Amino acid sequence: MKYNSIEQIIKNNRAWVAQKQAQDRSYFEEMASGQKPPYLYIGCSDSRLALTRFTGTEPGELFVHRNIANQVSLTDMNFLAILNYAIIHLEVKHIIVAGHYGCGGIKAALEGRTIGIIDNWVNPIREIYLEKKDEIDALPTQEQRLNRLAEFNVVLQVKNIYQTSIMGQSLEQQKAPEVHGWVVDIKTGLITDLEVSTKQWELRSLSLAGF
Incomplete structure (x- = not known):
């Protein structure tokens, strides 16, 4: 290239x-x-994911947080500050967690490879794999196994958003944005909405907020 x-x-x-x-x-x-963007986009840092091209959006529409393998870390102050700002000050209407097929972080987690300091970031994905190992390993090809782990990872990160205090507060005040889980297929350029059901997590967050 x-x-x-x-x-x-x-x-x-x-x-x-x-x-x-x-x-x-x-x-x-x-x-x-x-700026008054309607969307907070949480995605992978992969250089091939040109957001405005994949989504057909203009500057000012997406408030963006990116890291290795689109992680929603509950101990990452950078992420928590961005989430707080997006919900409280920008009043975004939607939060999109977007993973992608062919992700290096997902591959490292599946294979259990050591890649230095990034291991600390990839370990939570490795835990997802170990939890879903039987289902993932039953798939016939390595590509399918990687793709399924990428999808599981997105679902967990959506769940993690609902574990944050700021999301619990916004749900309690009935001001919470909708949360979506997507996966991008770099081979085709197409986005798939995983249609993650978040109602159960919303109810759990409400109960925690009122504890």
């Missing part, structure tokens, strides 16, 4: 700005006035 040079990236930027201004002279002035 041929990559752009730094100089070409700057040229691309200039061309994009000119195109936007030709379409709408006030485009950047309006964007600079503030």
Whole structure:
């Protein structure tokens, strides 16, 4: 694959700005006035996932948090601060947790490989695999096993969102955003909604918030 040079990236930027201004002279002035995105997107850091291209969205629509294998860590202050800001200040209407097929973090977790400091990040996914081992190992191909673990990982991260205090508070106040679990297939470019049922977790979060 041929990559752009730094100089070409700057040229691309200039061309994009000119195109936007030709379409709408006030485009950047309006964007600079503030943000009110309807979506918080929690996804993997994989460089192949160009969010605005995969989703057809414009700058200002997605508030984004990305890390290795789209983890929702209850001890990650960076994530918790972003979640708090998205819900309280931006008042996002939807939270999207998006994993993807062909994820390196998922592969490392399934195979139990040691990859240095990233092990600390991948270990929770390894625990998912060990819990669902019989079901995953029963699948006929390695690709199918990896894909299924990627899906299980998304479901757990959706559940983890409901374990946060900020989500419990927003549910109690009936101001909580909807939470969605997606997986992206890089081979096809298509997004699949896993249609994760979150009602059970919502009820659990409400009970914890009132404890």
